[in-house]
Amino acid sequence: MTNTLDTLDTVVHSIALACPTGTSRTYELRAADPDTPLPTFEAGAHIDVHLGPTLIRQYSLLNSPQDSDRYLICVRRDDTGRGGSTAMHRDLTVGQRLRVSTPRNLFPLLPAERYVLVAGGIGITPLLSMAEELARRGADFALHHYATAAEAPLLERLQDAPFTDRVHLHDSGNGDSIRTGLPTDLSAPNPTALVYICGPDGFMRHVTEAATAAGWQPDQLHLERFAPAAREPDPATDGEFHVRVASTGDSYPVPAEMTIAEVLTANGVEVELSCEQGMCGACLTPVLAGEPDHRDEVQTDDERAANTHITICCSRARSAELVLGL
Ligand code: FES
Missing domain, CATH: 2.40.30.10 (Translation factors)
Known part of the structure; x- marks a missing residue:
């Protein structure tokens, strides 16, 4: 593979x-x-x-x-x-x-007149690189970082950065939490701005919901995840389907409670796995026929739409059968 x-x-x-x-x-x-x-x-x-x-x-x-x-x-x-x-x-x-x-970018800076970067805890990491790049470009931006003071990662870097006047530190251990209110940069929508959010899932969900309620459009809000997003059950794709191994022709049922990888491993088919939650791409497997139901965070939207590969650790099928290039 x-x-x-x-x-x-x-x-x-x-x-x-x-x-x-x-x-x-x-x-x-x-x-x-x-x-x-x-x-x-x-x-x-x-x-x-x-x-x-x-x-x-x-x-x-x-x-x-x-x-x-x-x-x-x-x-x-x-x-x-x-x-x-x-x-x-x-x-x-x-x-x-x-x-x-090699570096891979699923969280790219898109063209905008203004950028609002919102980090929760260790979510500061990609946004710090963005701030460096936006400062170099002379772009208009603000960076909000929410963390408890003792645990706040990279605080010295933020305070010493040439763009430190754009940095807003929020001590969430001292009452300045995202849950007590959005930063002023997000309190009213700006149609010329994009918002980049990174942090724990609950933090990003809260920022997204509050910003949407304030009038920001979904396509203005960009998120970087450390873990797969929680998803609602989907009766159309949560059920059983079959997976066929192209090299042998063997076909196996994949019941609702098992992943493709688990079924293949149980049948002696060697597969490569690492994160087992759709985040790393180690298990990306060619799809020769059938339509995947992609549940990973590793492929881009275009790659998912092409349906040429599937993460067998977590993704399922929209078709009755998937034929895998194994
Ligand atoms: S094992 Fe990491 S994406 Fe499947």
Whole structure:
């Protein structure tokens, strides 16, 4: 099976605390081969970090796209999570080689006269790169960052940035929470502006609902997720369908309570998996016939519409059968 993202080897050049409590750290990655430059990236892009054969995690690049010699990521340790951030904090050391994907951007800056960037906690990372880029362009923007003061990641970077006059820090541990009201930049809709939101799912849902209630249009609101969006049950696609392996012709039923990957694995078909929630692309599999019901966050809208690949860890089928290029 083909993972559509190319990879390259980097070296951990430096590790630094990114907040007073140390729950967030920055990792500076440089090319392992100094003669091979790092691929360029756009503001909003992320990389997959390969922490092990089946442990791949996505992290947004937070530095300026003008930085041609390094990728900078920030990782908040979550010991109740699925192990990626804990492994980063526990295992990575300066000088260690680290395989990463080439940068991929599912959260691009689109043309607008004004930008409002709204971050919750570690969601600051892609928005910081955007702020760097917008400042370089001389664009009109404001950056709102909601976090508790002791845990706020990258606070020093924000305070020292050349665009710090555009930064609005909200101490949500001290009553200045998104739930107590929208920032003034969002209190009334601006038809010439775009809004970029990144943070925990509940934070983004709240900003989206409040901004929509204030009159902002859905196509003005752009979100970057760390986890799949909660979805309503869909009787049309939640039920059973069949999956056929093209190389053998074998067909298997996929019951409502199992994923395609689980069915294939149970039948001895080797598949590649990592995040198992539609976030990394490790399980992207060619579709030769049938119509997928895409439930991933890794493909672009155009890629989903093309129906050439499916994330078999979470996506299902709109047709009675899918034929997979396995
Ligand atoms: S395993 Fe990550 S998208 Fe399927």
